[in-house]
Amino acid sequence: MAARPPKGLTLVELLLAAALLATAAVPVIEATTRGLDLAYQVDVRTKAVMLAQQEMESAMARLMENFALDVTQNSADLGDGYRVTIQAVTGLYKKTFTVRVGRDKNGNSILDGSEVLITLATSVPDMTAY
Numbered sequence: 376m377a378a379r380p381p382k383g384l385t386l387v388e389l390l391l392a393a394a395l396l397a398t399a400a401v402p403v404i405e406a407t408t409r410g411l412d413l414a415y416q417v418d419v420r421t422k423a424v425m426l427a428q429q430e431m432e433s434a435m436a437r438l439m440e441n442f443a444l445d446v447t448q449n450s451a452d453l454g455d456g457y458r459v460t461i462q463a464v465t466g467l468y469k470k471t472f473t474v475r476v477g478r479d480k481n482g483n484s485i486l487d488g489s490e491v492l493i494t495l496a497t498s499v500p501d502m503t504a505y
Contacts, residue, residue, distance in 0.1 A: 419478065423457065423492035427476040430459050431495050438470055438499045446472060450479075450486045458486040471498040 384392075430453075434446040448461040456478045463472040477490040 420492055422455075423476045423478070426453050426457055426459065427474050427493045427495045430461065430476065431472075431474045431497060434461055434463075434472060434474070435497065435499055438472075439502070442470065442499070442501045442503060446470075450484060452484075456480075458484075458490075460486050466498075468501045469498045470501070471496065 430448075437444050437446055445463065446461055447463050448459060450458045450460055453459055453476070457476060458479050460475045461472055462475075463470055473494060473496040475486060475491045475494045477486050477492045479486065480490050481487070
């Protein structure tokens with residue numbers, strides 16, 4: 376009777392297979408990590424846009440009720456690390472204001488220029504002038 380070779384893999388074959396698997400897995404893990412990071416950034420920016428729109432609509436509504444009202448805010452807390460700054464300038468028959476929303480990355484309770492994620496600007500007419 377002829378001798379049969381043993382069934383299974385040798386240690387060298389197992390090590391080679393493990394090395395190939397690890398080499399193939401690295402780009403997949405890097406792509407997954409990058410995808411998760413981008414998804415987080417999109418989520419942060421989307422929330423910033425929604426908060427800026429909300430603050431702008433609130434300021435516009437207050438100005439429509441009382442045009443003389445000062446809607447200026449300086450780094451007001453919106454929760455979850457988001458802050459808002461509203462600057463208003465009164466002109467002839469209109470008030471122009473800018474809403475900036477961002478995340479307070481350094482924790483100083485001030486929205487610095489490098490932390491701003493979205494800037495919206497609009498004007499509200501003085502309806503009492505007409």
